[in-house]
Amino acid sequence: MPSRLLTTAVFLVFAAVPVRAQWQVIEPGGETVCSDGSPYRFFVHPGDPARLLVEFEGGGACWSAETCAVEIYTRRITTDPERARRLGQLVGIYDRANPENPFRDWTHVYVPYCTGDLHWGNRARSYPSAGAPTTIQHKGAVNAAAALRWTSDNVPAPERVTVTGCSAGGYGAILWAPALIARYSGASVVHLSDSAAGIVPPGFLSTVLDSWDVSGAWPKDIPALALEALDPAGLTMANLYSGIAGHYPLATFSQWNALEDATQVFFYGLTRGEMAPAADWSQQMLASIAAIRGHNANFASYIAPGWSHCIVNSSAFYTTTVNGVRVSDWVARLGASRPPASVP
Numbered sequence: 001m002p003s004r005l006l007t008t009a010v011f012l013v014f015a016a017v018p019v020r021a022q023w024q025v026i027e028p029g030g031e032t033v034c035s036d037g038s039p040y041r042f043f044v045h046p047g048d049p050a051r052l053l054v055e056f057e058g059g060g061a062c063w064s065a066e067t068c069a070v071e072i073y074t075r076r077i078t079t080d081p082e083r084a085r086r087l088g089q090l091v092g093i094y095d096r097a098n099p100e101n102p103f104r105d106w107t108h109v110y111v112p113y114c115t116g117d118l119h120w121g122n123r124a125r126s127y128p129s130a131g132a133p134t135t136i137q138h139k140g141a142v143n144a145a146a147a148l149r150w151t152s153d154n155v156p157a158p159e160r161v162t163v164t165g166c167s168a169g170g171y172g173a174i175l176w177a178p179a180l181i182a183r184y185s186g187a188s189v190v191h192l193s194d195s196a197a198g199i200v201p202p203g204f205l206s207t208v209l210d211s212w213d214v215s216g217a218w219p220k221d222i223p224a225l226a227l228e229a230l231d232p233a234g235l236t237m238a239n240l241y242s243g244i245a246g247h248y249p250l251a252t253f254s255q256w257n258a259l260e261d262a263t264q265v266f267f268y269g270l271t272r273g274e275m276a277p278a279a280d281w282s283q284q285m286l287a288s289i290a291a292i293r294g295h296n297a298n299f300a301s302y303i304a305p306g307w308s309h310c311i312v313n314s315s316a317f318y319t320t321t322v323n324g325v326r327v328s329d330w331v332a333r334l335g336a337s338r339p340p341a342s343v344p
Contacts, residue, residue, distance in 0.1 A: 058167030170196020198237025
């Protein structure tokens, strides 16, 4: 057979063999839904059942008629990690071929985001608009709970658990960490919120607590964070991180932030109703981190220079270095020492 015909025949044989999917699609149904009413789904990459990575996706947020009307949050699921894998687009913690990936052989549950509520809400909220009111399905807590139920049923006894997420997913990671700690009480648990410092004006969190109805996702077993006893007007994200970390001293909690994160600065400006100087956000972010670290020996932080937003889903996960410590190495060591090391 001529070589060109042989090559063609071999190609046709392989083309006829379906490529086996590595990422599984889970469609939980029930009350799960995206903000625009479209169906919800999440993704799982099977791996070592003794090591579980739960990741919450980011994608903006909205809390008013003005913010929910513009393109600053994800309205439906467009993520497809299996397609991205086949196209060679998976980097950061998704690159399972990279021997430096601390999660390369873990079971990975990827919880997409499409509700504008930081994975916290359980409310269909109607916002006024120029025409008919716009109804947003702030059902992030419903969707997250469905993903965690599946995880509990299908990964019943991991020895190590990491819960993470970037941007809006970082807030999902911290709020849902208690549920994972409670479910996997015998496991070593590490939390990492990536680019989710939560710097907002005083009183802003009371706005979103009301808009989204976070009661279903809020940790109910932490007295310092009991909703009925909290003053929402004085609540800060530092309070939330500190309250959860303080209640679970055997788990490790952490944040990664860039010093002048452009996306976090942008959203800080939105919550203020005016543009915010990066230096203002940076100063408050550092103060918030210092406050959390000051109250919790099991909390660590990594502050990188620059304006970047999100590190876990970036190739920079393996190249960003501060004081001689790469981010990937720092993440791999989280939970291995007491107290965990901060950078710088």
